[in-house]
Amino acid sequence: MLNKTIGAFISVVLLVWGGQVLALEYQLQPKQIAPNTYLLQGKMQDFSRENGGNIMNTAFVVTSEGVVVFDTGPSRRYGEAMRNAIAQVTDQPVAHVFNSHQHPDHFLGNQAFADVDIWALPKTGEQIAQHGNAYAENMYRMVGDWMRATELQLPTKPLEQDLMQVGDHRFRFYSFTGHTGADLVMVDETTGVMFAADMVFFQRMLTTPHTPGIGTWAKELRELAAIPFKLMVPGHGPVVHDTRAVEQMLSYLDWLDRTLTESAAQGKSMHEVMQSKLPASLAAINLSREEFVRSVVHLYPDYEEAAF
Amino acid sequence: MKITTILTLCLSFMLSAGLQANSQADPLNSVMWDYNRQIFLGNNAEYVFDDRIKVGVPQFAEDPTQVPVDIDATALTGEIVRIVSWADMNPIQHIFTYYPHPDVLPKVSMRIKVQQATPVRAAVLTKDGVWHIGSSWLEAAGGGCTTPSVGNADPYWESHLGETKSRVFKGAQSSRYKFRVIHPMDTGLVGSIPEFFIQQVELRDKSGRALARMELSPPVSENPVITFDLRTTDAKHHLWLRDNNGNEFEKAL
Numbered sequence: 001m002l003n004k005t006i007g008a009f010i011s012v013v014l015l016v017w018g019g020q021v022l023a024l025e026y027q028l029q030p031k032q033i034a035p036n037t038y039l040l041q042g043k044m045q046d047f048s049r050e051n052g053g054n055i056m057n058t059a060f061v062v063t064s065e066g067v068v069v070f071d072t073g074p075s076r077r078y079g080e081a082m083r084n085a086i087a088q089v090t091d092q093p094v095a096h097v098f099n100s101h102q103h104p105d106h107f108l109g110n111q112a113f114a115d116v117d118i119w120a121l122p123k124t125g126e127q128i129a130q131h132g133n134a135y136a137e138n139m140y141r142m143v144g145d146w147m148r149a150t151e152l153q154l155p156t157k158p159l160e161q162d163l164m165q166v167g168d169h170r171f172r173f174y175s176f177t178g179h180t181g182a183d184l185v186m187v188d189e190t191t192g193v194m195f196a197a198d199m200v201f202f203q204r205m206l207t208t209p210h211t212p213g214i215g216t217w218a219k220e221l222r223e224l225a226a227i228p229f230k231l232m233v234p235g236h237g238p239v240v241h242d243t244r245a246v247e248q249m250l251s252y253l254d255w256l257d258r259t260l261t262e263s264a265a266q267g268k269s270m271h272e273v274m275q276s277k278l279p280a281s282l283a284a285i286n287l288s289r290e291e292f293v294r295s296v297v298h299l300y301p302d303y304e305e306a307a308f
Numbered sequence: 309m310k311i312t313t314i315l316t317l318c319l320s321f322m323l324s325a326g327l328q329a330n331s332q333a334d335p336l337n338s339v340m341w342d343y344n345r346q347i348f349l350g351n352n353a354e355y356v357f358d359d360r361i362k363v364g365v366p367q368f369a370e371d372p373t374q375v376p377v378d379i380d381a382t383a384l385t386g387e388i389v390r391i392v393s394w395a396d397m398n399p400i401q402h403i404f405t406y407y408p409h410p411d412v413l414p415k416v417s418m419r420i421k422v423q424q425a426t427p428v429r430a431a432v433l434t435k436d437g438v439w440h441i442g443s444s445w446l447e448a449a450g451g452g453c454t455t456p457s458v459g460n461a462d463p464y465w466e467s468h469l470g471e472t473k474s475r476v477f478k479g480a481q482s483s484r485y486k487f488r489v490i491h492p493m494d495t496g497l498v499g500s501i502p503e504f505f506i507q508q509v510e511l512r513d514k515s516g517r518a519l520a521r522m523e524l525s526p527p528v529s530e531n532p533v534i535t536f537d538l539r540t541t542d543a544k545h546h547l548w549l550r551d552n553n554g555n556e557f558e559k560a561l
Binding site: 138141209266267269270271272274293294297298301304305307308 | 449
């Protein structure tokens with residue numbers, strides 16, 4: 001009797017414990033998308049306790065002189081899992097890490113790379129220094145225990161050059177502002193892969209909390225689409241071989257601008273604007289309604305102000 | 309059956325019936341419902357939860373210092389005495405009290421601050437003495453009431469206090485008055501920054517009669533943006549505001 005009880009107790013403990021351990025594994029599977037180039041594709045979702053914040057794409061390139069890492073994910077746990085995933089693919093050490101922009105899902109894995117140079121645009125470094133802790137706190141609230149032991153690790157190197165040769169790969173850097181005021185796009189000229197980060201979203205609706213203006217973003221997207229590339233890696237969503245991700249975004253930004261302008265001209269309240277119906281082609285994009293509602297909060301006050 | 313038993317049964321039936329009429333369960337099951345109801349409606353006020361009172365809020369407070377709220381009681385028949393709105397879980401619960409004139413549609417929009425996830429309420433008192441309650445649940449990360457106003461980091465408001473922009477949007481059946489006024493709307497909950505907010509808003513006609521009269525509390529967002537809807541489409545009106553420091557602002561619309 002006692003043995004049975006103890007046995008049942010132990011199996012319950014094991015089940016609960018085992019379940020938790022399983023639940024908090026990111027299970028990263030590097031997918032080769034070009035020669036020496038690997039993608040860790042996140043889910044096209046919002047932050048949640050189920051996905052642990054793994055909603056963005058990170059990538060790495062194995063050069064003859066070490067690995068180049070592009071973005072480090074939303075948590076220390078993710079950064080460590082990414083480093084393990086890299087070690088599964090190559091014996092090369094990590095040589096350089098890049099943080100594309102100030103949003104938490106792109107740099108909170110930095111702790112796992114504290115022994116390596118971490119590059120970011122100078123303004124991104126300032127933004128992370130200013131807002132990084134608040135972002136981390138917010139992530140703890142949204143995804144919970146996945147964040148355990150995650151602390152702010154700032155980028156260590158301000159990226160000021162346009163070009164960097166790492167072993168047999170040549171990387172070119174472009175500095176944009178459309179998504180957050182400082183947005184790094186990296187093109188591996190050796191393979192033709194463009195790491196567009198959150199300047200580009202595809203099949204997952206774009207987010208606007210820190211955009212300097214959707215007009216600026218749209219203008220820069222046209223510039224970005226003119227840069228030669230063979231494969232584009234968006235910050236969120238699947239890779240593309242052409243500019244269709246940019247076209248999808250431009251179509252949304254154009255609709256958004258028109259909707260907000262017309263609503264302001266009609267005197268609509270913010271809540272009334274949130275009820276606007278998205279055209280079917282845009283409504284089909286993941287999280288389109290949720291992100292539209294958020295964008296109304298971010299952007300509508302300026303349109304209202306202009307309409308007085 | 310003994311008479312006393314029958315009497316007891318009758319009495320308990322009467323008691324429970326009486327209780328039911330006066331204590332409809334809160335559909336949002338908020339721990340603060342009874343407390344706020346007693347403060348804003350009074351202890352023995354008669355009330356009903358009424359789907360005709362629309363409280364429009366987004367599902368989530370993307371910015372807890374600027375949460376859009378639309379209150380719409382136009383589906384209600386019967387003359388409205390006043391509308392009281394509050395957020396159950398805010399440290400300052402009261403948002404506004406609105407006294408709409410019959411020429412004004414009982415409909416108003418603004419933005420508010422919230423400190424955490426909360427029910428948002430609109431209680432509409434009709435002339436027959438019954439309160440009609442509309443409620444919506446708002447998710448939020450919080451902190452809206454204890455965050456210093458943006459204006460506090462920037463002296464812009466000091467030289468532009470009370471500066472008002474406004475516009476009339478004419479519709480077929482009604483016209484909308486929308487205005488934005490520069491004011492920090494400080495809650496008094498931020499260290500060493502006292503309460504400083506617009507307390508009174510009146511939309512007046514040519515003769516000075518108030519068509520819409522509103523009392524605001526500090527949860528109304530900084531630089532308030534407010535809309536009123538009028539049944540008339542042509543008359544001349546002006547806006548009168550006063551804050552809790554006695555500053556008065558007027559603007560022809």
